[in-house]
Amino acid sequence: MLYRINYIWRVFATGLSFTTFGIGGLLLSLFVFPVIGLFNRDPNVRKRKARYLIHRAWQFFLNFMQALGIFTFDLEQARQDLKGVKGKIIIANHPTLIDVVALISLIPRADCVVKQGLWNNFFLKRVVRVADFINNDQDVNKLIENCKKTLEEGYNLVIFPEGTRTVPNQPIKLQRGAANIAVRCHQNLLPVIIDCNPTTLTKQEKWYQIPPRRAQFSMRVIEEINITPFLLKEKNESIAARRLTEHIRDIFIEEALKNETIRK
Template sequence: MHYLLNKLNQLWRIFATAFGFTLFGLGGLIILSTLWFSLIRLFIWDKHRRHIIAQYSISFSFTFFLWLIKGLRVIDYRFTGLEKLRQDKSCLVIANHPSLLDFVLLASVMPRCDCMVKESLLNNIFVRGVIKAAGYIPNSKASKMLPHCLDTLAEDGRILIFPEGTRSIPGEPITLQRGAANIALRCQADIRLIHIECNPPMLIKHQKWYDVPPTKPFFDIRIGEKVAIADFADDNITVSARKLTRYLTSKLSHTTNKINYKENNEPVT
């Protein structure tokens, strides 16, 4: 009987996941990109104001989406230390990246937040409208990217970066690219670290959306320390970036190494 109940619960979460992501996709494409952001472009001529309104709109929609899938018992989550994040201005927010939902979770609690995104996403019909409306920063050439970052930070903005560049694989060492460290050093911006754990793993790299774990995943998001960029400043940017990247790797690895799992995604007890 217990096995049957677990299977029924898993089947329910597959259905609820499909419903939630269908609603998420349609909402992002039709309501936000096609309708709401078009109205913003029509009536708000100031680009900076448009970006802020779009970011608040995205945060609100993500909050609703998370409320929905939590209510449907697809996932559960907890934030610790949010008061630190809400006080942050003019800094980079750097997090590990175990799941596809990481950005959704963080953006839901950061109404004003720019994000570093892959430039290739501008070719994705589902998200390019959102990226452009919110003024997110493509990881293009430094000559284009750095001025954008400097402008955002000068206006008390925050830039969210997942320095791994892609979702991590549970149980494997993480590897950070040096881009985040270079941006922090060249813009002289402090770094707020965020630690994300998901147990059992869900929506990890190479995992299909319907491959839901046997038990409900729990996301634990902890707002960590503030890294002072002055502690890593040096005349040689390359050396400083390597040193800072090693430090960030050690801090974020402390999170990912705690995740324990089996090949079939069953939680280890």
């Protein structure tokens, strides 16, 4: 009986969380961001303040979900490891729907390459536009130029090499976008490994298809990937990006196996 009550509560709390997230994004867009724009005419200042506000709002959202009993978040070590990181390309695996929220909640100065769908999302389109996140639906040269600019400004660029959420029990498939950006911007990659046990909010699950117990969500930062050997070995940038993508995939697979071992 208690299990059933807990399960029903977590379904309700999950729906409440996503409703809160959507309405929160809309309220920020309609009432808070316009005030920032009104008192800050410099577009760079507006962008910086908007991104910091998103960082703090998403911190609140994670605390809200934990308080409701949906997740237990183990993020403190990752928070310390990412503290003071500046001008880095941060890559991560992508097991759940909330990965980008969790990661940006740890990084005060974060930029992100986002899918075109978010630019058209009713609740979030104003958020990503005011924050001036990078739209992945643009000319490759322009995309690289924008990525290089944000790194030079000291922002950390968050990218999910898979491009979409991982399909459970299926081989990891990576796109070459993150590697191409690293190679052409001559910037190393800082990997973050995300684990969620039991799995929830995956690509094949509806929001209400929750696990039998509260999910434990954790992150850990691992050793930075030096791209210099790939550039020296392969003079062609496209081939270097391909080899780097294969290396990232191998790391993600190895770290996934480590997570499985830890859980056992």
